[in-house]
Amino acid sequence: MSDIREEIRQPPASVLAGDRPRSTTRQVQYAIVVGGVAGALARAALDEAFPWDGHGWPWATLIVNGAGTLLLGYVVTRLQERLPPSTYRRPLLGTGFCGALTTFSTLQVELIKLARNGEVGLAAGYLSVTLVLGLVGVYLATALTRRVRLS
Amino acid sequence: MSAAVWLGVAALGGVGALLRFRFDAFVQRRVESDLPLGTLAVNLVGTFVLGLLNGLAVAGDSLLLVGTGLLGSLTTLSTLMLETERLAEDGDGRLAVVNVGLSLGGGLVTAALGWALGAVL
Numbered sequence: 001m002s003d004i005r006e007e008i009r010q011p012p013a014s015v016l017a018g019d020r021p022r023s024t025t026r027q028v029q030y031a032i033v034v035g036g037v038a039g040a041l042a043r044a045a046l047d048e049a050f051p052w053d054g055h056g057w058p059w060a061t062l063i064v065n066g067a068g069t070l071l072l073g074y075v076v077t078r079l080q081e082r083l084p085p086s087t088y089r090r091p092l093l094g095t096g097f098c099g100a101l102t103t104f105s106t107l108q109v110e111l112i113k114l115a116r117n118g119e120v121g122l123a124a125g126y127l128s129v130t131l132v133l134g135l136v137g138v139y140l141a142t143a144l145t146r147r148v149r150l151s
Numbered sequence: 152m153s154a155a156v157w158l159g160v161a162a163l164g165g166v167g168a169l170l171r172f173r174f175d176a177f178v179q180r181r182v183e184s185d186l187p188l189g190t191l192a193v194n195l196v197g198t199f200v201l202g203l204l205n206g207l208a209v210a211g212d213s214l215l216l217v218g219t220g221l222l223g224s225l226t227t228l229s230t231l232m233l234e235t236e237r238l239a240e241d242g243d244g245r246l247a248v249v250n251v252g253l254s255l256g257g258g259l260v261t262a263a264l265g266w267a268l269g270a271v272l
Contacts, residue, residue, distance in 0.1 A: 040164020100224035134232035
């Protein structure tokens with residue numbers, strides 16, 4: 001059973017090749033740009049909806065990072081292990097959209113701002129919640145996506 | 152946010168995602184490692200620049216365009232989380248911990264360094 005599972009999980013060579021620019025088609029890079037545009041717009045819209053002034057929970061970033069990580073776990077598992085190889089879906093949805101929707105730099109700078117404003121405990125809590133949401137999110141999205149057709 | 156700034160954020164968001172892809176592949180082709188160093192590198196570079204902008208007191212539309220648009224898309228938490236979870240899943244719990252530690256520790260250090268440098272300039 002575990003052997004079969006490993007075999008299923010091994011992504012096709014064409015998918016792996018899609019991650020390397022040498023064999024990257026223009027189509028893949030266009031897909032990443034389109035996904036990136038959509039991800040950045042969604043993130044900016046949430047920033048507008050939940051503005052943050054350097055105090056309290058940075059809700060917008062927490063939401064995009066939590067949602068984007070969950071979605072990436074689902075997208076990657078489904079595309080690599082469940083669907084026939086596709087050239088542009090992973091770049092569009094994974095690298096482009098989820099990659100751009102979530103942000104590492106804003107998270108780090110928010111932590112610095114909280115610390116500078118004397119809210120060190122909140123910064124630690126915010127970081128912990130982000131990490132737990134992210135890791136548990138990927139784990140659950142992966143497990144549920146695999147279960148759908150294996151059971 | 153004006154329509155022009157929305158357009159700019161969209162365009163720079165697309166550019167940031169493409170730069171991340173190219174930079175990640177560039178690093179991975181040159182450095183042999185079990186750790187996803189491409190993601191680490193792109194995240195630390197983007198975080199340093201965002202810290203620098205904050206230290207320089209860049210605000211308003213400029214920060215929206217470069218910070219939210221370009222650097223927000225360039226850096227990514229979802230890929231870091233995915234790669235970390237996959238390392239743990241493959242039985243490499245130690246590498247997973249190292250990956251998160253390097254990213255977060257490095258991120259805080261580079262953000263603070265960038266900020267301090269920007270404040271001095």
